Amino acid sequence: MIANLWRKLVAPIDGPLMAIAGLLLLIALVTLASASPERVMTLLAHVAVALTVMRIVAQIPPQRLMHLALPMFLLGIVLLVAVAFFGDISKGARRWLNLGFMRIQPSELLKIAMPLMLAWYFQKHEATLRLRDYAVAALLLLIPVALIARQPDLGTAILVFSAGFFVIFFAGLPWKVIIGLGAAGLAAAPFAWGHLHDYQRGRILTLFDPERDPLGKGFHIIQSTIAIGSGGILGKGWGQGTQAQLEFIPERHTDFIFAVYSEEFGLLGNIILLVLYALLVGRGLMIAANAATLFARLVAGAVTLIFFTYAFVNMGMVSGILPVVGVPLPLVSYGGTALVTLFSGIGILMSIHKNRMLVQK
Amino acid sequence: MEFKNPQEELGRFRHRLAFAGGFVLVCFALLLARFVWLQVIQHDYYQTRAEDNRISLVPVVPNRGLIVDRNGVVLARNYSAYTLEITPSKVKNLEEVIDELAKILDIQPKDRKRFHKLLTESKNFESMPIRTRLSDVEVATFIANRYRFPGVDIKARLFRQYPFAAFASHMLGYIGRINDRDLEKIEEREVEDNYRGTEHFGKTGLEQHYEFELHGTTGFEQVEVDAGGRAVRTLARTAPVAGNNLALTIDAKLQEIAEKAFGDRKGALVAIEPTTGGILALVSVPNYDPNLFVDGIDSQSWRDLNDSPDKPMVNRALNGTYPPGSTFKPFMALGALTLGKRRPEQVIADPGFFNFGGHIFMDDKKGGHGPVDMYKSIVQSCNTYYYMLASDMGIDNMASFMGSIGLGSRTGVDIDGESEGVLPSPAWKKKRFKKPEQQKWYAGETISIGIGQGYNAYTPIQLAQAIATLANNGVMFRPHLVKHITDTRSGKQTPVEPHPVKTLPWKQEHIDVIKNAMVGVNKEGTGARAFAGAEYASGGKTGTAQVYSLKGGQYKKDSVKKELRDHSLFIAFAPAEQPTIALAVLVENGGFGAQAAAPIARQVFDYYLLGKVPKSAAPADEAAVGEEQ
Known part of the structure; x- marks a missing residue:
């Protein structure tokens, strides 16, 4: 009975996608527990809401979405x-x-x-x-x-x-x-x-020369690159990142959480994160390739690349190769709205995958 | 309408997907390269920067070394006092907070000025004093109100104190806030790190000369700070090492008696232990209170000290240069003996003047001293004898002999900025003057130099070194104030030499002739009144330095303004047989040497040799009418 219910509950859920998203959520949880432990309970609440939304969206067939x-x-x-x-x-x-x-x-x-x-x-x-x-x-x-x-x-x-x-x-x-x-x-x-607005120009100029204004606009970038660089290959260890713990990293639970993660888990952690995003994108593109309709194909491809855009822009700006814009690290940065949006996207991918054959018949 | 092939369309779509996948991989590879660059190649650099962010070195200033006299009497020490300090990074609106503080404590505009000066010079996570030396009542008042002032606290800090205030001030000197000149010295010695956190620096006297001994080694606290500059915890602490203590050759009691002996007269006294060169007393009066300078002297006191006609800031013992007058004569006589220009028993006739090529040089005594041998020439201070001697010796011989006993060159005493004085000679004149007619040496000048007048100008410490060398039978020491330096941690004492600077090639029989004559001065000559009834034998010589040239007129004390009265000089040693003290005394505008300077020497000897403490300042002996100049 319970097993039946559970089977029904997880029926529209794509295993590989869920596993990748789950691992990313785990990284989010662990990093947040170091950067801002008082927010962990709220994050769990966000996750609960976001997963529910995902499950609901996954249930909606692409035609309805259309x-x-x-x-x-x-x-x-x-x-x-x-x-x-x-x-x-x-x-x-x-x-x-x-x-x-x-x-x-x-x-x-x-x-x-x-x-x-x-x-x-x-x-x-x-x-x-x-x-x-x-x-x-x-x-x-x-x-x-x-x-x-x-x-x-x-x-x-x-x-x-x-x-x-x-x-x-x-x-x-x-x-x-x-x-x-x-x-x-x-x-x-x-x-x-x-x-462009002055602050936007400032961000772009700062990218090319962060030391231009080390205590002002450049401060964020300088401190986050120091955090990443000082993390080294294996990182300083969970809760041991001095840049994070002593509050040198700005916005360290939201847009700059990658600096915290990277300082504490090092290059190894970064590679794991890149691999997870690459797998997520790979799975998404696969779903797009097998989607039933043009609508489904286009939506799946675009949603997948959205994840890539989030990840690339965020990690690029935190590591100092892109200007600072307000883009969170997908599924890792703290923030309920973004999490719900991203899991809706995953829900859509799941729905498209579930319905890949139905319409073709 | 164009017909579309779904299969072809799907194929094209999948191509685009593959392209997108490739693009994603390229972008991620780019990120990976960036991470490798930051975390592997540049890791050391960023590691250092992270540590610099995190760790702040807070200096812990060491206790400054003490200065004590030869018996352990403390002359300069540190005391702990409460200061009211503000940590600017913890305070939102500094001005408001200071205004509030001013309502409960006395905060003067000068306190604010000083605080703002400090503020511009230091990092904002260090706490800085707004008020120093709080009274107990003020401390209690603040503590009761502390809750209203986050970021403001009371701290105990060490202050320099000279417990006897206006005493031996030219010798001790003082410390003051570090200025740019001091910073240059610190940089020159490359000890900037050791001076982090230090606010004071020796400005004059021993405090200046021994600054780097007294300062000590600064300790450091490694403090972990957060981005706001707040200290999170102390990681490590290196304790400071207190500066070395200076033990002086000075006898504070003797110094006190010597200073008091001057009364309200101006002058200098340097007493030296002849067998070591150790200075027993070094007086320059009037004194000033060195405590005034420690935390920045206020402008009114500074003006008072600088504008005073008595010039209390001048160290007369080292920087006052005076003609030696007749105190020159024993050295002239010794030179004559050494060079074979006179024998002790050789007698000259003194008609009361010396005719040098038609120019008349007068003796003090009308009608002259009659037949004069060397003994009598010193005891009675006969000018004519020395006019003739100068003429016979010649200026170059005189200059080289006087130079050999240190006149006209710095003694090397351990206080900076000593004056050289003037040892006159044709060579000196050439250097000193620019115009050819001024550079010419006149034979007549040699004659007045023979009695210690003319261009002669020496510091009291040079005269003291000269008489100490004579008392020590020609073995010369460098006068010095520090006997030994004590390492406060190990207790190890490093003595300051005495190694003789040189031994002069004098015959003992010649030395004895001069010493004997100087004993005669105090027994039956110009020093006899001052040393009447002394329980020890001493040698001395009076001198009078002309301030005002009379141009042949009669010198009448009362008709000459006080500032133009002659300086009174006296050099002496005691006990005569085995001298343990030799000194030079100078009283500005004191008149004859016998009048003012000799009675001061008597008080100093009486205390040093017999332990007698005088009841009052040495009285000027108005009745002592000197026959010497």
């Missing part, structure tokens, strides 16, 4: 516009919408809604796909990205943009166009520089 795509996207746009007009300001950015009983960050919704929306659009025009459709998709993508970038929230804007771009890429955007746009983007970089 129907949700447009409403979710429109809701997201409306909320973003609302934020632009009525949003709460915190730390100089207008990102939050106060609903009275809770504050929500609508840009988070777009991380999922964006790929769903574009995949839905391509699915709809599957038979008659032309260059014009890619232009429409690009427009659909740029509206929310622009709204988010204006808040300003460069990190989320980058994530939403890449989620959408991955869909367009997998939908077969010709290489000529990709290369052409890339070249145009490079050419426009000086112009874009003029439109």
Whole structure:
């Protein structure tokens, strides 16, 4: 009876994906217990909620998801516009919408809604796909990205943009166009520089020369690279990272948790983490390759690469090769919203995998 | 409408997936390379930086060495006092906190100024004093209010103290806050690390000369600090080692008697143990209180000291240069004997003047001293005898003999900044003056130099060294103040020489002639009144240094302003047979040597040889009318 119930409960869950995510959660737990032990109980609560959401999403077949795509996207746009007009300001950015009983960050919704929306659009025009459709998709993508970038929230804007771009890429955007746009983007970089906020420019300058402002903008990067470098091959040991324990690492339970992990577990720990992310991406791409419909394929590919983007941007910025943007380390950084979003993504992958044969018949 | 092949589409999609997978691997490889760079190749560098972040070395300042006299009387010590200290990193608004503190404690604008000066100089996790030397009441007041002042605390710190205040101050010197010049010295010796945390430095006197002996070795506390600079725990502690103690050759009681003997007169006295060169008393009056300088002297006291016409800051014993007057004569006589220019029994006739090429040099005594031999020339201080002698010896002989007993060169005493004085000679004149007509040496100048006047200018310590050398039969020592240096940890005493600097090639019979004549001075000559009734035999010689040139006029004491009155000098040794003390005394504007300087020497000898403590300052003997200059 209980065994039956359990079988039903885990039926839509993909073993390999769950195992990888579980190991990443374990790393999150262990690292948080060192960086900020008082938050461990809250993390467990977040995990419980996120896993529940994953299980529910995994249950939803891709066709249902496809129907949700447009409403979710429109809701997201409306909320973003609302934020632009009525949003709460915190730390100089207008990102939050106060609903009275809770504050929500609508840009988070777009991380999922964006790929769903574009995949839905391509699915709809599957038979008659032309260059014009890619232009429409690009427009659909740029509206929310622009709204988010204006808040300003460069990190989320980058994530939403890449989620959408991955869909367009997998939908077969010709290489000529990709290369052409890339070249145009490079050419426009000086112009874009003029439109960045001062703090954003500062972050980019700091990347190239952290010692430029060692106690100000450069402090984060200097301290996190010191933490990583001093970790060495085997690390200083759990709870033994002086950079972390003596509070030299900023934001050490959220965006910079990788510095804590890397200081205490060293290069060996980093390799384990990279392997886990690589496995996660590999499993995701495999699911995409075997997905039943264009919609499912595009969504699975994009969601998978989202994980990669999170991981690469976060580790890149913490180790000082990318500018500092607010991107967490997926499944490891503390933060309930991000965790729920990421596990929704995993749920979607699981659902697509479960339903890979059904529609094909 | 274009027909699409689903199979072809899927194939293209899978290609793109493979491309994406490859891209992911390349990016991860990039990250891995970055990690290898940071964690393997650059690991040592980042390890060091992490340690630098974490560990702060907090210096623990050592106790400064004590200065004690030859009998162990403490002349400079440390005492612990409470200071009110603020740790800036723990305080949000410094000004507000100081304003609040000022409501319960006395905080002056100068305290604030000093605090802000300290603030700009140090790291903000060190606590710094806003008030020093709190009284017990103030300590209690603060403790009752401590809860209101996080980041403010009371600490015990050591302060330098000179317990006898205005006493032997030119010898002891003082310490003060480290300035740029002191920092240069510290850097020159490459002891910056040892001076971390040290706030004071020897500025003058023994405190200056023996700074690096007295300072000690700074201890260190390795403290783990967090990003906010707060100390988390102490990792290791190296205890400081207190500075070495100085034991002086000085006898504090003798010093006190010598200082008091001057009364309110200005002058200097240097008493030396002839057989070692150890200085028994080194007086320069007026004195000042060295305690004023320890925590920064206030501008009013500084002005008072500097603007005083009595110049209390000048160390007259080492930096005052005076013509020796007739105290020069015994050395002239010894030179004549050594060079074979006179025999002791050789008699000259003194008509009361000396005619040198038509220029008349007057004797003090009207009508002259009559027939004068060497003994009489010293006992009665006959000028004519020495005018003639100077003429016979010549300036170069005189200069080389006087130079051999240390006149006109630094003695090397263990206090910095000693003056050289002037040993006149044609060569000196050439160097001293620029114009050719000034550089020329006039034969007449030789004559007045023969009686210790003219360009002659020596420091009291040079005269003391000279008389000590004579008393010690030509064996010369370097005058010194420190007898031994004691390592406070091991108790090991390192004695400061005495090794003779040199032994002068004098015949004992010649030395005895001079000593005998000097004993005569105190028995029946110009020093007889001052030494009347002494229970020991002593040798001496009075001298008077001209401040004001009379140009042939008659010197009348009362008609000359006090600042222009002659300086009174006296050199002496005792007991005559086996001298244990030799000294030079100078009283500025004291008149004749017999009047002011000799009675001071008498008090010093009486105490040193007999233990007699005088009731009052040495009285000026107004009745002693000297026949000498």
